[in-house]
Amino acid sequence: MLLFVLRKLGPQFTLLKNEMNGKDRVHAVVFIIGNKPKGPGTRLLMMGGSALSPAAVIRPERAQQQAAALAKEVGCPSSSIQEMVSCLRQEPASILNDAQTKLLAVSGPFHYWGPVVDGQYLREAPARALQRAPRVKVDLLIGSSQDDGLINRAKAVKQFEESQGRTSSKTAFYQALQNSLGGEAEDAGVQAAATWYYSLEHDSDDYASFSRALEQATRDYFIICPVIDMASHWARTVRGNVFMYHAPESYSHSSLELLTDVLYAFGLPFYPAYEGQFTLEEKSLSLKIMQYFSNFIRSGPAALTELSAQPPGNFKGRVDLNPNYPHEFSRRAPEFAAPWPDFVPRDGAESYKELSVLLPNRQGLKKADCSFWSKYIQSLKASADETKDGLSAESEEEDQLAGSGLTEDLLGLPELASKTYSK
Numbered sequence: 001m002l003l004f005v006l007r008k009l010g011p012q013f014t015l016l017k018n019e020m021n022g023k024d025r026v027h028a029v030v031f032i033i034g035n036k037p038k039g040p041g042t043r044l045l046m047m048g049g050s051a052l053s054p055a056a057v058i059r060p061e062r063a064q065q066q067a068a069a070l071a072k073e074v075g076c077p078s079s080s081i082q083e084m085v086s087c088l089r090q091e092p093a094s095i096l097n098d099a100q101t102k103l104l105a106v107s108g109p110f111h112y113w114g115p116v117v118d119g120q121y122l123r124e125a126p127a128r129a130l131q132r133a134p135r136v137k138v139d140l141l142i143g144s145s146q147d148d149g150l151i152n153r154a155k156a157v158k159q160f161e162e163s164q165g166r167t168s169s170k171t172a173f174y175q176a177l178q179n180s181l182g183g184e185a186e187d188a189g190v191q192a193a194a195t196w197y198y199s200l201e202h203d204s205d206d207y208a209s210f211s212r213a214l215e216q217a218t219r220d221y222f223i224i225c226p227v228i229d230m231a232s233h234w235a236r237t238v239r240g241n242v243f244m245y246h247a248p249e250s251y252s253h254s255s256l257e258l259l260t261d262v263l264y265a266f267g268l269p270f271y272p273a274y275e276g277q278f279t280l281e282e283k284s285l286s287l288k289i290m291q292y293f294s295n296f297i298r299s300g301p302a303a304l305t306e307l308s309a310q311p312p313g314n315f316k317g318r319v320d321l322n323p324n325y326p327h328e329f330s331r332r333a334p335e336f337a338a339p340w341p342d343f344v345p346r347d348g349a350e351s352y353k354e355l356s357v358l359l360p361n362r363q364g365l366k367k368a369d370c371s372f373w374s375k376y377i378q379s380l381k382a383s384a385d386e387t388k389d390g391l392s393a394e395s396e397e398e399d400q401l402a403g404s405g406l407t408e409d410l411l412g413l414p415e416l417a418s419k420t421y422s423k
Helices: 002-009 060-074 081-090 093-107 149-163 171-180 188-199 207-236 260-265 280-299 367-404 407-411
Strands: 029-033 043-047 139-145 242-247 316-319 327-330 351-354 361-363
Touching: 043 260, 043 280, 060 081, 060 093, 139 207, 139 260, 139 280, 188 207, 188 367, 207 242, 207 367, 242 260, 260 280
Parallel strands: 043 139, 139 242, 242 351
Antiparallel strands: 029 043, 316 327, 351 361
16 A cells, blocks of 8 residues: 555655554554655645654553563563563564453553653654744644544453453443543542543443443544644644544444545555445545545645646546556546635634545534543643642652751641641
């Protein structure tokens, strides 16, 4: 698939890819695309991920703990990092996947893998890098899929629980939410807020209701809301034009192990091995999405926002994944749907294009849910961090006093002797 893209783009384009296999995608398929890698006309296409995702990086301590837990599960030694890594690399992917599924059942689908800021391969967290002023403007096309890989992880947890005979417990749902917010060491108020918010969706106590709520929480927290946050940040800092899409859930092709946006954008309905599984309507949708994406890559934002105002030019894209059914389309903007709206931050009413049959324009994707995660939860976390910093500072101050021999004298004062701290 990626070789096909490279052939079609040509040597003047740069392509970077960051993807997990199949539907277990946590971050993104990322393309940096442009006539000059660091010059005018640069475009960035991000499918299913965001630099602002909680899963963008993980702490070194957590990475080591997860690797050790995985090693123990598959019978690898964990006393030496070198031996552990060497052993894990020799294990078949199927064995590692099965082991991770078992670990997910314990920690919830929020148990994820990610890069570590080590100062060498990754010098700083992506969110911190975004705080610096941009050197050049880059047009951004970013989006998400409703059936992202983390949702399949949540379903894998459910299937494992069912195989163990645990099908009517709320424990897994609440424990997973707790783990998503940092485990037992995290602020209890944040955990309680998340649990309360998603419990509003439960009209019964059956396992299926909690399972659906867990899928929603997973998707919102890791994928959709960070995508919206990054689009908003990009637009507010005037880094370039911003466009957003969302692919609704697709039930008809779940066996293909590809997400809806990837499936249609790369023309899978025209692969000889798969074309019989797609209707003419789905093939038509795939062609339209490919035209949108390829026009953005080669011509920039105007190809999305203007209908037929620009001439075809001398470029013609050819979709020849199946040589028996080649398709051609010009550089002019698509005439089959409304122009793609600019993403303009405006308090939850941002416009985006839905990748469904009619390619409609929508507004306010996950407005209430993302307000909860991006505003309310973040404010609670900030408050918790301030409290921890305050307690840490006071603890250091007390240590210094102890070293100076003043602690016993000060503890004799009523005001300090009765002082207590709580979260």
